[in-house]
Every structure is written in structure tokens, then in C-alpha cells.
Amino acid sequence: MQKIISETERYSARNYHPLPVVLAKGEGVWVWDKNGKKYLDMLAAYSAVNQGHRHPKIIQAAKDQMERITITSRAFHNDKMGEFLSLLCDVTGFDKALPMNTGAEAVETSIKAARKWGNKVKGVAENRAEIIVCDNNFHGRxxxxxSFSSEEQYKTGFGPFTPGFISVEFGDAQKLEEAISENTVALLIEPVQGEGGVIVPPEGYMKKVREITERHRVLLIFDEIQTGLGRTGELFSYIHEKIRPDMLIVGKALGGGVYPVSAVLSSEEVMGVFKPGDHGSTFGGNPLASAVATASIKVILNEKLSEKSKENGRYFAQRLKEMESPMVKEIRSRGLMIGIEIKKSCGTARKYCELLLEEGILCKETHDQTLRFTPPLIIGKEEIDWAVGKIKDVLSR
Structure with missing residues (x-):
């Protein structure tokens, strides 16, 4: 195993600092390393594996499609993209979808759509459009x-940056309204800040955000790449507050842990600003991606994974709170998206991730102090009880 790690470190750019484990097999909520040791996956590839590793229906859909045709480019129609986008629009209620591959590509697509809508529909002068974002955000790389990240490491050395963004405090609706100007075209926001440390906004905040953006004719864009498709206990996180965005960004679990698939959804009015040649992607909406995404959505719906996330997320969070560990500053959760913030006096979260690795649990730190737990949504109470026992042991050392 060390030979593989050494080889990887020798030839790979050092833009990641993985835990010292080499995974070779996955099944459901479990993965195995090269030596055959079994681990409970409590990260699920940052929510890309909501349906569990190698879900048989998703794998079969991929295999079947690979026997037929995998990519055509958007120069031609294919027989799978329409079915995929029809299902995606049906379950979300939006008029149109634009398929891409990665989450960052989808975020870029939403920015382009909002800017062009602002110019062509709202009447904001060319090159003057402003988009409001939130401090502590994470939307990609x-x-x-x-350019609009508040994390200094993400920016150092990579300038000059793209203008046109204003950042306000997450959770403060008044600051949002004060930042809106005649040039504001959109607010881009995560319903729960995942990479930021599983930060759940105050009750009622998103409803105020929706009211403010509607009143000022500002597009509300929800980045649900990580929070969507059942992760927070609803199919999409905005459902918790019974509101609806103007634009929705989805990804990660859309590919079922098999293939990168993302999409942006919105109304005919917003999506109508795109004309042939304005925007595109060679791989976006390809037959393999479309077949996989269709199967991925159906698994989430048919197996009621949103409901399982709600029930088992509450159970998991309650079991963690019952530990009453003096190491823990706060436990934050929504569905099966859970963060344990470690007190600074007890060291960084990284060392606890390494100790949990030894105990057979895979998780990852974020923002130095927070342990993030986002297991596949198929996890059951038995696995949760086992994990809580291990977490309690590690925190009591």
C-alpha cells in the first residue's frame, strides 16, 4: 500500500492531502483497501455516492449504455438526453435544463445565464452585472x-480575478438587501454551507432571502450540488423552508457515483437567453451520462432515499449529541449532512480523521476544526450505532 501512495505522490500534483489509505473496492456503504481492510464510508465522495457504492441498477444502466454508444457530442441528438432532462425537469418543476459534467461547470453556466438574463431581460448595462454571494462559500475551483471566495488559500497566486461579485454575511438577510443595487442580477447561495463546515442558516433566513430577491427582481440561484438529491432529508434543501429558487444547480449524486453529471435548471425566460453557439460542452448530456443520471434519479425516488436521510439523519445527530464529549464545540446537521466542530484547544479535526481511519471509519475534515459526516443515504441505524461507538471512543482518548 505504501508503494502505491509513494508512486501517486511522486507523479501527482500535490493539490490534495488524502488520508493514508488506498481504496480498491466498494459496495453499498462499505469500502475496502488494498490489504482487504473494511471501512465504513462516511464521506460518500462529498455526496457523489448518495445511492451507495456500485448500486446495481446504476451500474447496469451504465453497462447497457456502454454496449451501445457512449458519446456523440452535441453536434447531434442522442436517444438518451431527452429522457434524462425530461425526468429532471419533472421532479424539479423547472421548464428547462442545461446539462454539463462537473459541479464547477454548472456553477459557471449559472453565472453566464444570470449575467445574460440581467442584460437582455432585466436591462442591466453590458458588463455591469453584479452577482451577490455569501462569505464562507464554496462553489468550485x-x-x-x-474570485468570490472568502478563503484566502483558494485565491493566493491565482489572480487577476473576475470582477462583478459582492460577498455578504451568510445568514444575515439585512446585509443582503443592503448590497442589492440596480446592477444586481442574482444571488448565488448554498442552502447549507458544506465545505464551510456544515453551516446551517438561521430558521426563516431562506424565506427572507426569497422575499427580498423577488421584490428586487434578482434571480435566486441555489447551488444544491452537494445538498441536493436527498442529502438533507428532502429531495432538495430549499424544500425545508417551502420556497423555490429561480435557478437550481445540481451535480455529484446526479452521476450516481459512476460518472460526472451536472445540470442547471431554470425557467423558459432565463434559459431562453442562450442561443446556439453561446455556451456548450462536448461531453454535456452525452448518452452514457444521461443513462446513468436517469437511473440515479430513479433510485433516489424509488428507494425513498430522501425520507431515509431525514429519519436516519435525525437519529445519527441525536446519537452524537448524547455523547456529550468535552472535545466537541458544536454539532450541526441537516439530514445526513453532519458536522462535528472540535474545540481548538483539542487540536485540529485532521488528527481525529486519522484516528477514525484506524478504527475503520472514513471521514474528512473541513475548515480545520470540523469533522464532516455525509454517508451514503442507504446507511441504516445498525451502521450508525457502530460508527457512533467508534467516534465516541476516539473523542474520549
Whole structure:
């Protein structure tokens, strides 16, 4: 195993600092390393594996499609993209969808759509459009996206940056309204800040956000790449507050842990600003991606994974709170998206991830102090009880 790690570190750019484990097999909520040791996956590839590793229906859909045709480019129609987008629009209620591959590509697509809508529909002058974002956000790694990050490491050395973004405090509706100007075209926001440490906004905040953006004719864009498709206990996190965005960004679990698939959804009015040649993707909406995404959505719906996430997320969070560990500053959760913030006096979260690795649990730290737990949504109470026992042991050392 060390030979594999050494080889990887020798030839790979050092843009990640993985835990010292080499995974070779996955099944459901479990993965195995090269030596055959079994681990409970409590990260699920940052929510890309909501349906569990190698879900048989998703794998079969991929195999069947690979026997037929995998990519055509958007120069031609294929027989799978329409079915995929029809299902996606049906379950979300939006008029149109634009398929891409990665989450960052989908975020970039939403920015382009909002800017062009602002110019062509709202009447904002060319090159004057402003998009409001939130402090502590994470929307991806492109130059435009890091341009509005408040995390200094994400930006250092990568300038010059893309203008046109204003950042306000997450959870403060008044600051949002004060930041809106005649040039504001959109608010881009995560319903729960995942990479930021599983930060859940105050009750009622999102309803105020919706009211403010509607009143000022500002598009509300929800980045649900990580929070969507059942992760927080609803199919999409905005459902918790009974509101609806103008634009929705989805990804990660859309590919069922098999293939990168993302999409942006909105109304005919917003999506109508795109004309042939304005925007595109060679791989976006390809037959293999479409077949996999269709199967991935159906698994989430048919197996009621949103409902399981709600029930088992509450159970998991309650079991963790019962530990009453003096190491823990706060436990934050929504569905099966859970963060345990470690007190600074007890060291960083990284060392606890390494100790949990030894105990057979895979998780990852975020923002130095927070342990993030986002297991596959198929996890059951028995696995949760086992994990809580291990977490309690590690925190009591």
C-alpha cells in the first residue's frame, strides 16, 4: 500500500492531502483497501455516492449504455438526453435544463445565464452585472469562482480575478438587501454551507432571502450540488423552508457515483437567453451520462432515499449529541449532512480523521476544526450505532 501512495505522490500534483489509505473496492456503504481492510464510508465522495457504492441498477444502466454508444457530442441528438432532462425537469418543476459534467461547470453556466438574463431581460448595462454571494462559500475551483471566495488559500497566486461579485454575511438577510443595487442580477447561495463546515442558516433566513430577491427582481440561484438529491432529508434543501429558487444547480449524486453529471435548471425566460453557439460542452448530456443520471434519479425516488436521510439523519445527530464529549464545540446537521466542530484547544479535526481511519471509519475534515459526516443515504441505524461507538471512543482518548 505504501508503494502505491509513494508512486501517486511522486507523479501527482500535490493539490490534495488524502488520508493514508488506498481504496480498491466498494459496495453499498462499505469500502475496502488494498490489504482487504473494511471501512465504513462516511464521506460518500462529498455526496457523489448518495445511492451507495456500485448500486446495481446504476451500474447496469451504465453497462447497457456502454454496449451501445457512449458519446456523440452535441453536434447531434442522442436517444438518451431527452429522457434524462425530461425526468429532471419533472421532479424539479423547472421548464428547462442545461446539462454539463462537473459541479464547477454548472456553477459557471449559472453565472453566464444570470449575467445574460440581467442584460437582455432585466436591462442591466453590458458588463455591469453584479452577482451577490455569501462569505464562507464554496462553489468550485475555476478562476471566476475563486474570485468570490472568502478563503484566502483558494485565491493566493491565482489572480487577476473576475470582477462583478459582492460577498455578504451568510445568514444575515439585512446585509443582503443592503448590497442589492440596480446592477444586481442574482444571488448565488448554498442552502447549507458544506465545505464551510456544515453551516446551517438561521430558521426563516431562506424565506427572507426569497422575499427580498423577488421584490428586487434578482434571480435566486441555489447551488444544491452537494445538498441536493436527498442529502438533507428532502429531495432538495430549499424544500425545508417551502420556497423555490429561480435557478437550481445540481451535480455529484446526479452521476450516481459512476460518472460526472451536472445540470442547471431554470425557467423558459432565463434559459431562453442562450442561443446556439453561446455556451456548450462536448461531453454535456452525452448518452452514457444521461443513462446513468436517469437511473440515479430513479433510485433516489424509488428507494425513498430522501425520507431515509431525514429519519436516519435525525437519529445519527441525536446519537452524537448524547455523547456529550468535552472535545466537541458544536454539532450541526441537516439530514445526513453532519458536522462535528472540535474545540481548538483539542487540536485540529485532521488528527481525529486519522484516528477514525484506524478504527475503520472514513471521514474528512473541513475548515480545520470540523469533522464532516455525509454517508451514503442507504446507511441504516445498525451502521450508525457502530460508527457512533467508534467516534465516541476516539473523542474520549
Amino acid at each position: 475555476t478562476v471566476t469562482i475563486i
